[in-house]
Each structure stands twice: as C-alpha cells, then as structure tokens.
Amino acid sequence: MTAVLELSGVHTHIGAYHILHGVDLEVPEGQVTMLLGRNGAGKTTTLRTIMGLYPASRGEIRFRGQPIHGRETPDIAQRGIAYVPETMGIFTDLTVQENMVLAAHAARHAGELDKARLDWIFALFPALKKFWLYPAGKLSGGQKQMLAVARAIVEPRALILIDEPSKGLAPSIVNNLIGALRELKSQRTTILLVEQNFQVARALGDTVAVMDDGRVVHHGAMAELAADEGLQQRLLGLSLGAHA
Amino acid sequence: MTTSAVGTPAAPGEAIPKASFDWKPIALLVAVMALAVPAVGSTSSWITLTVAGLSMGLIVFVIASGLTLVFGLMDVLNFGHGVFIALGAFVATSVMGYGAGAGWGGFASIFAAMGVAMAVAGAVGWAFERIIVRPVYGLHLKQILITMGGMIVGEEIIKVIWGPLQIALPLPDELRGAWYFGDAGIEKYRIMAAGIGLVVLALLVYTLNRTKIGLLIRAGVQDRSMVEALGYRIRRLFVGVFVAGSALAGLGGVLWGLYQQSVTPQIGAQVNVLIFIVIIIGGLGSTFGCLVGALLVGLMANYTGFLAPKVALFSNIALMVAILLWRPQGLYPVTNR
Numbered sequence: 001m002t003a004v005l006e007l008s009g010v011h012t013h014i015g016a017y018h019i020l021h022g023v024d025l026e027v028p029e030g031q032v033t034m035l036l037g038r039n040g041a042g043k044t045t046t047l048r049t050i051m052g053l054y055p056a057s058r059g060e061i062r063f064r065g066q067p068i069h070g071r072e073t074p075d076i077a078q079r080g081i082a083y084v085p086e087t088m089g090i091f092t093d094l095t096v097q098e099n100m101v102l103a104a105h106a107a108r109h110a111g112e113l114d115k116a117r118l119d120w121i122f123a124l125f126p127a128l129k130k131f132w133l134y135p136a137g138k139l140s141g142g143q144k145q146m147l148a149v150a151r152a153i154v155e156p157r158a159l160i161l162i163d164e165p166s167k168g169l170a171p172s173i174v175n176n177l178i179g180a181l182r183e184l185k186s187q188r189t190t191i192l193l194v195e196q197n198f199q200v201a202r203a204l205g206d207t208v209a210v211m212d213d214g215r216v217v218h219h220g221a222m223a224e225l226a227a228d229e230g231l232q233q234r235l236l237g238l239s240l241g242a243h244a
Numbered sequence: 245m246t247t248s249a250v251g252t253p254a255a256p257g258e259a260i261p262k263a264s265f266d267w268k269p270i271a272l273l274v275a276v277m278a279l280a281v282p283a284v285g286s287t288s289s290w291i292t293l294t295v296a297g298l299s300m301g302l303i304v305f306v307i308a309s310g311l312t313l314v315f316g317l318m319d320v321l322n323f324g325h326g327v328f329i330a331l332g333a334f335v336a337t338s339v340m341g342y343g344a345g346a347g348w349g350g351f352a353s354i355f356a357a358m359g360v361a362m363a364v365a366g367a368v369g370w371a372f373e374r375i376i377v378r379p380v381y382g383l384h385l386k387q388i389l390i391t392m393g394g395m396i397v398g399e400e401i402i403k404v405i406w407g408p409l410q411i412a413l414p415l416p417d418e419l420r421g422a423w424y425f426g427d428a429g430i431e432k433y434r435i436m437a438a439g440i441g442l443v444v445l446a447l448l449v450y451t452l453n454r455t456k457i458g459l460l461i462r463a464g465v466q467d468r469s470m471v472e473a474l475g476y477r478i479r480r481l482f483v484g485v486f487v488a489g490s491a492l493a494g495l496g497g498v499l500w501g502l503y504q505q506s507v508t509p510q511i512g513a514q515v516n517v518l519i520f521i522v523i524i525i526g527g528l529g530s531t532f533g534c535l536v537g538a539l540l541v542g543l544m545a546n547y548t549g550f551l552a553p554k555v556a557l558f559s560n561i562a563l564m565v566a567i568l569l570w571r572p573q574g575l576y577p578v579t580n581r
Contacts, residue, residue: 099455
C-alpha cells in the first residue's frame with residue numbers, strides 16, 4: 001500500500017518545550033489511520049506540525065513523495081490536505097453556507113458549490129441542510145463538528161487530518177459521526193484520525209499508531225490492537241472490556 | 245451503517261434559534277438623538293446638529309474602518325494610521341490648489357483630490373506595512389512604539405514637503421453655504437461628506453458580505469490560523485486590507501481637511517485619538533460596530549459642543565468609559581477574540 005504521508009524523525013519545539021522527539025509515521029492511501037495515545041503524548045502537535053502550524057525543528061515530512069516540512073500552512077493545504085482541529089475551527093459569525101463556500105477553493109459563492117457533492121454531504125449530515133443559512137455559532141456542538149468535517153470534504157482531498165472529533169459529544173452524536181466517517185472510509189478517503197475514544201478508533205481504524213512522550217511507540221493493524229488486551233493495557237492503559 | 249442513519253437533524257427540543265440582530269446599540273444611538281431634542285430645545289437647531297453629527301460620524305467611519313479591519317485580521321495596533329489622514333489632507337491642498345490655478349476648481353478638483361489622496365495614501369500604506377509593520381507582527385508593544393515612530397517620521401516628511409504651517413483648504417464655491425428646511429440650516433458640504441461616507445459604507449458592506457474576499461476577511465478576523473489551514477494566504481489578504489485601509493484614511497483626510505477648511509501636520513495625531521475611541525467603542529475588528537461607534541462619537545461631539553462646550557473636550561472619552569462599563573468588549577464584539 002502506498003503511503004500518502006510519511007513522517008521520519010520529526011521533532012517539534014513549542015517555545016522552550018520539546019514536544020515531538022522524532023516521530024516516524026506512515027499514512028497509507030485509502031485507509032483510516034488512527035493516532036492514539038494518552039493526553040500530552042503529542043498527537044495534536046503531530047497534526048499541527050504536518051499542517052505547518054508548528055514548524056518541525058528537525059526531521060522530514062513527505063506528502064505524496066514531496067517534502068512539505070518548512071512549507072507555509074496555506075501551501076500545505078493547497079496540496080490537498082484538509083484539517084479539522086480539535087477546536088473545530090468553525091467561523092461562528094458566518095453562516096453554515098459561508099463556512100462551506102470558504103472551504104471550497106473553486107467556489108466564489110454558494111451557487112458555484114458542486115451540487116452533487118453537496119447532496120452527498122447533506123445525506124451524511126442532514127442537519128447542515130436544515131440550518132444552511134443560520135450562523136454557525138448557533139449550532140449545537142455535534143452539528144458544529146459535522147460542519148467541521150463537511151468543510152473538510154466539500155472538495156475532494158488527498159488526506160484529511162481530524163483531531164478528536166468525538167470529544168465532548170453525546171454518545172448518540174458520536175454514533176452519527178462514526179457513521180459519517182465510515183461512509184468516507186467506504187469511499188477510500190485517506191484519513192489520519194486522532195482519537196481518545198477507543199470505541200471510535202476500533203470502529204473506524206484500518207491501521208493504528210500509538211504515541212507516547214512525543215514518539216510513535218507502536219504501529220500496526222487496528223484489528224491486532226483491538227484483539228490484544230495486554231497490548232492495549234501496555235500502550236494505552238486501557239482494557240477492551242471497559243470499551244465493549 | 246447506511247448514510248440515511250447519519251447526521252440526524254436536530255430534534256425539536258434542540259431547535260436552533262433564529263439568527264437575531266443585536267438592536268441595543270442602535271437603540272442607544274436613537275436614544276442619544278431623542279434625548280438631545282429637549283436638551284437642545286429648538287427643533288431646527290437639533291436638526292442642524294444631528295445632521296452635522298451624523299456627517300462627522302460618517303467621515304470618522306471612513307477613516308476608522310480600515311484600522312479596525314487591520315486590527316481584526318492581524319492583531320496589528322497601527323498607531324501610525326494618522327499619517328495617512330494627514331497625507332490625504334495635504335495632497336488635497338496641492339491637487340485643489342493646482343486645480344484652482346488650472347481653472348478646474350469646484351467638484352472636479354474635490355474628486356481629483358480624493359482620487360490622488362487615496363492613491364498616494366494607499367501606496368505609502370503598502371510601504372509602511374512592508375517596512376514598519378511586517379517586522380513586528382505579533383509583538384504589540386513594539387507595534388505601538390514603531391508605528392507611533394512611523395507617524396512622527398511621516399509628520400516630519402510632510403513638514404519637509406508642505407512646510408510646518410497650517411494650510412488653508414477652502415471649500416469650493418459650490419459647497420459653501422447651507423440649504424434651509426424651515427429654520428434648520430444644513431451645510432451643503434456636510435451632505436456631500438455624508439453621501440461619500442454612505443457610498444464607502446455600501447461598498448464595504450457589499451465587499452464584506454457578497455464577495456469571497458469579504459468572506460475571507462470576516463473569517464480571518466475570527467480565526468486567521470484556520471483560514472490559513474483552509475489554504476488561503478492571510479498575509480496577502482492583510483496587505484490588501486492595509487493598503488485599502490490606508491487609502492480610505494487618505495480619503496477621510498481629504499474630507500476632514502475640508503470639514504476643518506485647513507490642515508496642519510498634526511491633523512493625523514488629532515484624529516488618531518478619535519478613531520481609536522471609535523474602534524474601541526465599536527468592538528475591535530467589527531466594521532458595523534465601527535459605524536455605530538463613529539456615529540455616536542459624531543453626535544456626542546456636536547451635541548455637547550452646542551450644549552456645554554467645556555464638556556465637549558472630554559465627552560468622547562466619557563462616552564467610551566460608559567460604553568465599556570456596559571459592554572467591556574465594545575458594542576459589537578467579534579466572536580473568538
């Protein structure tokens with residue numbers, strides 16, 4: 001399987017703090033790669049470093065074989081990487097429609113959005129159609145998360161980075177989100193997904209990388225990790241029984 | 245799982261409230277005008293003062309709108325904005341003086357002065373951003389010091405070119421005098437200044453709400469790193485907004501100079517205080533807040549100037565304190581700031 005994204009020996013400093021200590025990671029094309037780890041392991045920093053929001057102080061990041069470390073964030077995004085941050089990054093003063101138009105580079109206004117793709121998005125997230133002309137700040141937390149994901153897929157992307165989409169959401173909303181992400185997976189969308197919720201990870205992941213102390217300490221198939229309770233305990237301090 | 249099961253619409257219990265507009269600041273504006281009626285006593289004087297106040301407010305809005313967007317987009321505190329005002333006013337003295345000498349005074353010279361002032365202020369704004377502002381992105385204290393320094397240098401350059409003394413900027417004959425509605429006299433120039441202010445307002449509203457550039461500006465004011473993560477170069481956008489804001493300040497300088505009918509090299513520093521009050525009252529980064537703040541400042545200056553001239557000296561500071569006690573983030577705070 002071809003790797004769309006490769007990180008080798010990536011170090012990141014934020015101010016005086018050394019956060020990533022040589023991250024090695026491969027994201028295979030057409031798969032959902034889960035990035036797991038305890039709080040503070042460096043998952044969010046890894047995504048932000050890939051996007052150029054934090055500069056990598058050492059190491060190499062290659063996207064489709066081309067180096068992207070040291071590039072500016074807009075340049076990285078224009079190469080086909082979408083980013084859904086932990087905070088969702090919704091423009092709350094803009095309407096749902098305006099948020100979507102902004103994410104679609106080819107569209108100058110709502111009339112130029114790809115109609116077929118929009119219908120597909122509305123099928124995934126019907127709430128967005130219902131509240132199309134409402135300010136995004138008025139949406140519930142779950143609807144904002146759906147908008148954040150919808151914005152990332154409003155145009156075809158080579159890779160989507162999603163940071164903890166289930167955080168703070170009610171279980172029923174999380175199930176809806178899992179369904180939508182499964183639909184994306186069935187379309188062979190390449191996703192690098194940071195998650196704390198092991199149930200979500202097990203439901204979606206093809207491959208998994210586990211981080212600890214700014215390094216990837218385990219890389220393999222998600223099914224293997226899901227089946228090995230001892231490994232979960234060792235890597236994540238988890239018990240599969242607790243997430244069944 | 246099928247797609248139909250995904251993303252269930254909000255249940256009736258969690259229905260989203262209709263988008264609501266905050267009318268309270270507008271009500272405050274109307275209340276200020278209404279309270280001035282008995283205080284002024286004479287209806288005709290009230291009409292004259294109100295039109296003068298709204299006209300002054302629109303001129304201040306033209307000047308301040310660029311500054312508030314510059315702050316909103318890049319957190320840049322540009323205390324040097326006043327130099328573009330002064331530059332616009334001095335360019336107007338030269339263009340209108342040349343026009344009068346060449347026999348094409350009147351409206352033609354005013355519009356020519358506006359065009360040239362905007363072009364010169366915009367070009368200087370571009371250089372100002374590149375040389376003075378760019379090295380201090382994200383460093384507020386340094387921004388304050390270096391942009392104030394930039395304004396002082398700009399003032400000195402103006403003195404070198406136009407001299408240190410006050411220069412008259414008389415209104416053309418067509419704009420002298422007033423129109424009378426009953427006993428209420430409304431100066432012709434103020435109507436024209438208000439008209440130009442409204443045109444600028446309409447263009448800004450259209451750009452911000454109906455174009456993708458406007459969408460990017462509004463989004464960038466809220467969360468610029470997310471705009472970059474969507475693939476847009478916010479710094480280029482910022483340079484564009486800085487140049488446009490400088491050009492508008494140049495236009496405002498022409499209007500302000502004609503309003504005062506004279507210009508001094510210190511005109512920028514004088515107006516700077518007023519426009520910072522306006523953008524703080526309105527909510528830093530908010531264009532609509534800037535408009536309401538400018539109108540309030542214009543009205544207060546005219547009412548208090550008539551009713552209690554000594555109070556007029558600090559009326560706008562008092563207005564700012566009162567509004568910040570009511571709404572510490574300004575009248576229309578920008579979300580996410």
